[in-house]
Amino acid sequence: MSDIASGMVDPPSTDSLKSGGGGDAARISEVKAWLASQFEAAGKEVPDFEYTPRSVAQLYNLATLSQAKTKAANIVAADFRLKAAEYRSQAARIREILENVGMAQESLPSNVVSSAQVLANVANLLNIRDTELSSFLVAMGDISLRKTAVEEKRAKVQKESKILLDYTRKAIARLTYLKRTLAQLEDDVPPCEAQMENWKTNLAVMASKERQYLQQYNNYKALLNRVGYTPEISHGVLVEMAEHRKELEKKTKPILDTLRSYQDLPPDKALAALAIEDKKRQYAAAEKYLEDVLHSALATND
Numbered sequence: 001m002s003d004i005a006s007g008m009v010d011p012p013s014t015d016s017l018k019s020g021g022g023g024d025a026a027r028i029s030e031v032k033a034w035l036a037s038q039f040e041a042a043g044k045e046v047p048d049f050e051y052t053p054r055s056v057a058q059l060y061n062l063a064t065l066s067q068a069k070t071k072a073a074n075i076v077a078a079d080f081r082l083k084a085a086e087y088r089s090q091a092a093r094i095r096e097i098l099e100n101v102g103m104a105q106e107s108l109p110s111n112v113v114s115s116a117q118v119l120a121n122v123a124n125l126l127n128i129r130d131t132e133l134s135s136f137l138v139a140m141g142d143i144s145l146r147k148t149a150v151e152e153k154r155a156k157v158q159k160e161s162k163i164l165l166d167y168t169r170k171a172i173a174r175l176t177y178l179k180r181t182l183a184q185l186e187d188d189v190p191p192c193e194a195q196m197e198n199w200k201t202n203l204a205v206m207a208s209k210e211r212q213y214l215q216q217y218n219n220y221k222a223l224l225n226r227v228g229y230t231p232e233i234s235h236g237v238l239v240e241m242a243e244h245r246k247e248l249e250k251k252t253k254p255i256l257d258t259l260r261s262y263q264d265l266p267p268d269k270a271l272a273a274l275a276i277e278d279k280k281r282q283y284a285a286a287e288k289y290l291e292d293v294l295h296s297a298l299a300t301n302d
Contacts, residue, residue, distance in 0.1 A: 024053065031059045244293045252286050255279060 028051050039046045049055070108116075123131050126139035259279050 024056065027060060028056055031056055031063065034063045035059070241294055244290065248286060248290045252283065255282055255286075 031051070032046075035046050119131055122136075126136065126143070128135040128139050259276075
């Protein structure tokens with residue numbers, strides 16, 4: 001509140017607040033009295049509110065703190081008033097001395113007054129209590145040291161700022177690159193999704209074809225097992241056997257032609273029987289030769 005800040009209106013004394021600590025009713029009455037005094041000093045009325053144990057405790061603590069701060073403010077204000085009185089007395093004494101020696105401000109030239117004012121302003125700026133040369137030198141040395149420290153700190157801050165600026169530029173460049181990459185990836189998503197759907201469709205078709213081919217393979221394998229197919233009967237072996245068969249047909253064809261020509265001869269049983277027996281022997285020999293060739297071809301493939 002304004003009275004607490006200015007220290008013009010005192011809250012209830014600590015002793016009176018403590019005396020009401022014996023009961024809640026006494027503490028509430030003390031708090032009400034303090035609130036009334038505070039709002040009366042501000043020209044306002046105390047607002048209506050419920051006095052709960054929590055609010056009463058907080059207001060009691062606020063009153064205690066307000067009294068402590070008010071006392072401290074009064075002490076500081078009294079000290080400032082005392083110092084102001086001392087400064088005024090000293091100024092009056094110095095003014096009297098200057099007037100006695102003929103150095104009153106009214107009798108001094110304007111440039112001297114201006115120089116004195118500048119000197120006083122510099123002394124106030126340097127926060128020194130007098131205008132001695134040694135005080136100015138000490139103050140200037142202190143300012144020089146502080147300036148050096150500030151320059152060092154400034155150089156350090158500039159270096160850190162340069163590093164941070166470099167990092168920021170790199171981060172912005174990377175962020176721009178990432179945004180560009182993200183936009184490109186977002187643009188590539190629809191074609192990739194369409195291609196993936198196409199691949200899924202093709203994969204399903206290929207899986208169906210694979211099952212179909214596996215079924216056909218198993219069917220062909222079962223069929224080959226039923227007909228007695230063995231790995232020895234390869235295409236090369238069959239081609240070679242076909243060639244031998246052709247050769248044997250070439251060899252047996254003249255014999256068959258001769259046998260057919262005998263059918264036109266007059267029937268002579270004895271000669272015909274001899275001729276037939278001879279041709280049978282030749283035919284048996286040819287079949288045996290064919291079997292030998294086939295067995296030898298199979299053995300060679302093994």
